[in-house]
Amino acid sequence: MAGMAAGAQAEVLPATASAQAAQAQLQAWRRDLHQHPELGGQETRTAAIVAGHLRALGLTPRTGIAGTGVAAVLKGGKPGPRLLIRADMDALPVAEETGLPFASTVRSSYRGQPVGVMHACGHDAHVAILMGVAQALVARKDTLPGEVMFVFQPSEEGPADPNEDFGAHRMLAEGLLNDFKPDAAFGLHVWAGLQVGQVGYKAGPLLASADEWLLTIDGKQTHGSRPWEGVDPITVGAQVLLGTQSMIARQINIAQTPVVLTAGQFNSGVRFNIIPDQANLVGTLRTFDPAVREDVIARFDRIASDYAHAAGATATLKVINQAPATINDVALAQRLRPALERAAGAANVVDMPLQTIAEDFSHFANTVPGFYFLVGATSEGIDPAKAPANHSPKFLLDEAALVNGMAAMLQVTTEFLEAGAH
Ligand SMILES: [Zn+2]
Ligand SMILES: [Zn+2]
Incomplete structure (x- = not known):
């Protein structure tokens, strides 16, 4: 489970090749997380896996932020901008109906009701992708300009108690950025409404x-x-x-x-x-x-x-x-589009219409310029408009989205850092 040893033997590959090389590992991480989903505020096993991975990479993670949140900073070998990349870790009170061999059979209770627990929003993929991105960036840290904070956030889907502070807002309220002032924050979401291979984004408001x-x-x-x-x-x-x-x-x-x-x-x-x-x-x-x-x-x-x-x-x-609404910084989004095109192929970058769903990544994007994009999750041959949506008990992630998501995030990250802070 632990990542490759940092430095020495790690060959520095372009983003897409790095992601392809990590394919088996991404899949193993994601399947393990998928089989062991944890509701918001209870992501202790997930957080331990994340922290163990970051330590194995030679980083010094902070744990227990906003309950179960984990964050670590990678310092590159050259001066440059500071970037925050965030993945959310929580699962949903949904009883899985995918029939996958690694489907969740976990049961828990939510607001007093017995429930099944499932990564029905694909946050298992987000965790695996950011673990892969961290590993790839550590492998190239000597030549990397700037610093990157990896943020593994709990409770994106909201708290069990509606009166409690939670997730991104609570991480910020607990001083996540007291000693690290990023120039930008990046996040992604695997998305049933896009075909696998596609990447979707929009400058300005994207999510409600x-x-x-x-x-x-x-x-x-x-x-x-x-x-x-x-x-x-x-x-x-x-x-x-x-x-x-x-x-x-x-x-x-x-x-x-x-x-x-x-x-x-x-x-x-x-x-x-x-x-x-x-x-x-x-x-x-x-x-x-x-x-x-x-x-x-x-x-x-x-x-x-x-x-x-x-x-x-x-x-x-x-x-x-x-x-709050998730609003992509317009200048940043325009600047990063070529990087998305390099990772996904120009024809696969989709200009998204407004989405009336919401995402608490917006708290990061309200603090520093934010860039948030969607990664296609629906297999070829299935119409994304008819595929079970995120949150469905039948939500099915095409695991090629792991490699695509990692490649896209790694590409925008390295291009952002190498271009310097603007
Ligand atoms: Zn969700
Ligand atoms: Zn989600």
């Missing part, structure tokens, strides 16, 4: 912000046959929900930037002929612009309180931010 919103409507309980004697929170909740959809269609410039506001839960009452005291709605808000996000939340709050007021009810809106 994600907020969980919780709306409570307090009315007054009464018999269902005499609504005038109470205040019906269900009707108010329905009006507020429709009001939010009208607000997005009529008040937001969706030609400038899209917004999605979805309710995933609407809970109220216990019986057909009793109007209850309270209704509870829970949902998610997605935006691509911090100012638009603030504006939509303010309008949502106004709609909720005004509809409630009109009915004699009260409304309380709570919004919990899970991740």
